[in-house]
Amino acid sequence: MTSEHDNHDPSRRKVLECMTWAGTGVLWTIAGGVPTAMGIIDQAIAAEAKGLTFLQISDSHVGFDKPANPNALGTLEEAIGRVKALPVKPAFMIHTGDITHLSKPKEFDDADQMISQARLDVHYVPGEHDILDEEVKLYRERYGRGAMGAGWYSFDANGVHFIGLVNVTNLKAGGLGNLGDEQLAWLEADLKGRTASTPIVVFAHIPLWVVYRDWGWGTEDGGRALDMLKRFGSVTVLNGHIHQVMQKVEGNVTFHTAQSTAFPQPVPGTAPSPGPMKVADDKLRTLLGITNVTFKQGEQRLAIVDQPLQS
Amino acid sequence: MVLRKLCVGGLRQAVLGIAALLAIAAIPPSARAEEPSVKIDNFTFNPPTLTIAAGTTVTWKNEDDIPHTVASTTKAFKSKALDTDDSYTFTFTTPGVYEYFCSLHPHMTGKIVVEAKTGSN
Numbered sequence: 001m002t003s004e005h006d007n008h009d010p011s012r013r014k015v016l017e018c019m020t021w022a023g024t025g026v027l028w029t030i031a032g033g034v035p036t037a038m039g040i041i042d043q044a045i046a047a048e049a050k051g052l053t054f055l056q057i058s059d060s061h062v063g064f065d066k067p068a069n070p071n072a073l074g075t076l077e078e079a080i081g082r083v084k085a086l087p088v089k090p091a092f093m094i095h096t097g098d099i100t101h102l103s104k105p106k107e108f109d110d111a112d113q114m115i116s117q118a119r120l121d122v123h124y125v126p127g128e129h130d131i132l133d134e135e136v137k138l139y140r141e142r143y144g145r146g147a148m149g150a151g152w153y154s155f156d157a158n159g160v161h162f163i164g165l166v167n168v169t170n171l172k173a174g175g176l177g178n179l180g181d182e183q184l185a186w187l188e189a190d191l192k193g194r195t196a197s198t199p200i201v202v203f204a205h206i207p208l209w210v211v212y213r214d215w216g217w218g219t220e221d222g223g224r225a226l227d228m229l230k231r232f233g234s235v236t237v238l239n240g241h242i243h244q245v246m247q248k249v250e251g252n253v254t255f256h257t258a259q260s261t262a263f264p265q266p267v268p269g270t271a272p273s274p275g276p277m278k279v280a281d282d283k284l285r286t287l288l289g290i291t292n293v294t295f296k297q298g299e300q301r302l303a304i305v306d307q308p309l310q311s
Numbered sequence: 312m313v314l315r316k317l318c319v320g321g322l323r324q325a326v327l328g329i330a331a332l333l334a335i336a337a338i339p340p341s342a343r344a345e346e347p348s349v350k351i352d353n354f355t356f357n358p359p360t361l362t363i364a365a366g367t368t369v370t371w372k373n374e375d376d377i378p379h380t381v382a383s384t385t386k387a388f389k390s391k392a393l394d395t396d397d398s399y400t401f402t403f404t405t406p407g408v409y410e411y412f413c414s415l416h417p418h419m420t421g422k423i424v425v426e427a428k429t430g431s432n
Binding site for chain 1 (some may be wrong): 343353354355375377378384391392394395410411412414415416417418419420421
């Protein structure tokens with residue numbers, strides 16, 4: 001339906017600069033960074049996928065016990081149950097931060113114990129709730145081995161280059177998330193020499209683009225990172241932090257945020273603050289979930305499927 | 312009309328008076344000497360600007376469901392992460408304007424204006 005040359009049509013690109021909110025399963029099929037199909041799907045898509053399938057979970061906030069969800073560890077367990085039940089076993093998992101609520105050792109232990117039941121390698125980046133100890137010691141000891149700075153790194157899988165970034169440290173008054181000069185210099189060096197046809201997946205806690213400045217939902221110097229990624233034909237940016245699905249396409253870059261496994265947060269501007277949103281008990285699990293991402297080799301396609309704990 | 316208005320006003324005053332008496336009774340003696348405080352709620356510092364005399368101790372209390380910090384932009388002071396109902400106090404001895412923010416949610420900002428003590432007062 002959509003041919004390759006549409007990638008380079010600026011008017012079409014303009015049309016695609018859209019934002020969507022969705023609570024149920026949403027499928028993205030991406031060719032050369034531009035979606036060719038979009039719709040509600042079920043697990044069957046994952047089953048027929050060939051190539052690399054990986055999973056994103058986010059914002060598990062282990063230790064959170066407030067009215068919006070008195071048992072965040074319980075809903076994480078349900079999310080891991082969903083992972084174990086997937087028809088195609090993912091190659092690995094990424095966790096886009098806020099593993100714990102208060103960076104307490106017991107919260108990290110509980111999270112580890114639960115997440116390890118999925119029996120998958122997990123690539124983490126920290127959220128602001130994981131670095132409440134000033135030196136970021138607890139997070140780094142567990143997850144930051146071999147990583148740079150506060151925990152950024154890259155790796156390759158099935159020809160896809162994955163980059164985990166940290167945008168929750170050294171935040172400035174009045175500002176948003178922050179990558180910082182040191183990390184940006186590292187990113188530039190990391191991308192240097194890679195061919196433009198290499199599919200790139202970038203993941204970080206706070207959205208790299210500005211979703212809603214009034215609530216601090218964005219990264220101050222995220223644009224500098226995105227500039228470096230412009231020359232690549234397929235870039236996928238996966239974030240958490242805002243506890244809801246949000247999608248945007250700009251040129252060859254697809255942005256996607258995941259649901260939390262702990263509690264929902266309001267749609268931008270619909271509440272006085274971005275704090276935990278209390279919903280009816282029977283609705284909570286429709287707003288929590290996991291994200292399944294598939295890269296089909298040779299086709300440069302990425303399919304992103306959000307799966308709520310309860311549909 | 313006039314009479315009714317007076318009655319309502321009188322009643323309101325009486326209620327306020329009783330409430331004030333109850334409030335005073337509830338405050339422990341040590342806290343009666345007007346301790347300024349900043350409430351953290353809905354991802355905001357309230358009041359956003361607080362003016363105090365040098366030597367005053369300010370208390371911040373987190374009433375949100377999410378942890379916050381109180382961090383000076385010049386690193387003059389910084390709290391640990393405050394969970395729900397946790398408090399932080401800092402005594403301002405030197406006059407000046409102290410801007411601060413939440414280091415976890417930096418769009419949250421506030422200001423303490425510390426004025427020199429006025430002689431005999």
